[in-house]
Amino acid sequence: MKDKRIVISVDIGGTNSRFALIDENFQIVKSLTHPTVLYKKDEFVNSIVESIREICSNSDDVVAISLGIPGPIGNKGHVIDLPNIHIQDIPLGEILSKEFKLPVFIRNDAEMACFAEAMLGHGKNYQRVFFITISTGLGGALVVNHSLKESPHEIGHTPYTFQGQTKFFEYFASGNGLSNLAKIYGLEIQNSYQFFKLVENNNTLALKTYEAWLQIMNDFLLFIKEHYHPDIYTFTGGVFNSKEVFWNDLIAHHQDLNLQVCYFDQNAGLIGAACYAFTSLDN
Numbered sequence: 001m002k003d004k005r006i007v008i009s010v011d012i013g014g015t016n017s018r019f020a021l022i023d024e025n026f027q028i029v030k031s032l033t034h035p036t037v038l039y040k041k042d043e044f045v046n047s048i049v050e051s052i053r054e055i056c057s058n059s060d061d062v063v064a065i066s067l068g069i070p071g072p073i074g075n076k077g078h079v080i081d082l083p084n085i086h087i088q089d090i091p092l093g094e095i096l097s098k099e100f101k102l103p104v105f106i107r108n109d110a111e112m113a114c115f116a117e118a119m120l121g122h123g124k125n126y127q128r129v130f131f132i133t134i135s136t137g138l139g140g141a142l143v144v145n146h147s148l149k150e151s152p153h154e155i156g157h158t159p160y161t162f163q164g165q166t167k168f169f170e171y172f173a174s175g176n177g178l179s180n181l182a183k184i185y186g187l188e189i190q191n192s193y194q195f196f197k198l199v200e201n202n203n204t205l206a207l208k209t210y211e212a213w214l215q216i217m218n219d220f221l222l223f224i225k226e227h228y229h230p231d232i233y234t235f236t237g238g239v240f241n242s243k244e245v246f247w248n249d250l251i252a253h254h255q256d257l258n259l260q261v262c263y264f265d266q267n268a269g270l271i272g273a274a275c276y277a278f279t280s281l282d283n
Contacts, residue, residue, distance in 0.1 A: 028271075069106055070110075129142070
C-alpha cells in the first residue's frame with residue numbers, strides 16, 4: 001500500500017505561529033503552536049526552522065513545506081515585509097529549501113486561507129470567493145475560478161479616513177486596530193476579546209466604539225464589493241473568537257451579501273497552505 005503524502009503546513013500570525021502535518025485528505029495529523037518572534041529577523045527565521053524540525057522529526061512521508069505569511073511575497077518565496085511582525089527582507093524560500101531539501105511554497109496567509117475556502121470549503125461552488133481575516137491585522141484575498149491571479153495586494157492597508165484621521169482600514173478595524181478606535185472614544189482596551197466583553201456588558205464607551213467599528217467594516221465590505229464583485233465572502237481570524245457578539249449585527253448590515261464564517265474556521269490557513277502545495281505539486 002502506498003504511503004500517503006504529507007505536507008508541512010505553516011500559518012505565521014502576528015501573535016502565534018502554527019505548524020501542522022497535513023495529509024492528502026486534508027486531515028491534520030499533528031500540530032503545534034509557538035509564539036511568533038517579533039522584531040528580530042534571525043530569531044524569527046530560526047524559530048520557523050526549529051519548529052519545522054520539531055514537527056517532522058518522525059515523518060518520512062513529507063513531500064513539501066508550504067507557508068502562509070502575513071505580508072507581501074516576492075519571487076522564490078522572498079518575504080518582502082511583515083508589518084505586524086516588524087521584519088523585512090527575508091529570503092525564506094531559499095533558506096528552507098536549502099535546509100530541508102524539499103519543495104517550498106510561500107504565499108500571503110490570506111491567499112492560502114482563501115484557497116482552502118475556494119477549493120474545499122464554502123466557496124467551492126462559486127466562481128469568485130473573497131476571504132477576510134480579522135486578527136492582529138486585517139487581510140483579504142480573492143480566488144477566481146480556483147486561481148489567485150486576481151488577488152489584491154494587502155487590502156487591509158487600503159487608505160481610509162475616519163473622523164479626520166487618514167490611515168488605512170487595518171488601523172481601525174483589525175484586532176489591534178480596535179485599540180486605536182477605542183482611544184478615539186476615550187476607552188482603553190488590552191485586546192479585542194476584552195473589548196467585545198465590554199460590548200456584551202453594555203459599556204457605554206464600548207458600544208459607541210462598536211457602532212463605529214460596524215460602520216468601518218461596512219465601508220470595507222462595500223469597497224470589496226465595488227472592486228472585486230465576490231459571489232461569497234468568508235471570514236475568520238482571532239477576532240472571531242468573539243463572533244457571537246457581532247456576527248449577527250454584521251450580517252444584518254449586509255443582507256444583500258453572502259457572508260459566511262469560514263468552513264475551516266481557524267484552520268483555514270493551515271488547510272489552504274497544504275491544498276496549495278498538493279495542487280502545485282500535481283500540476
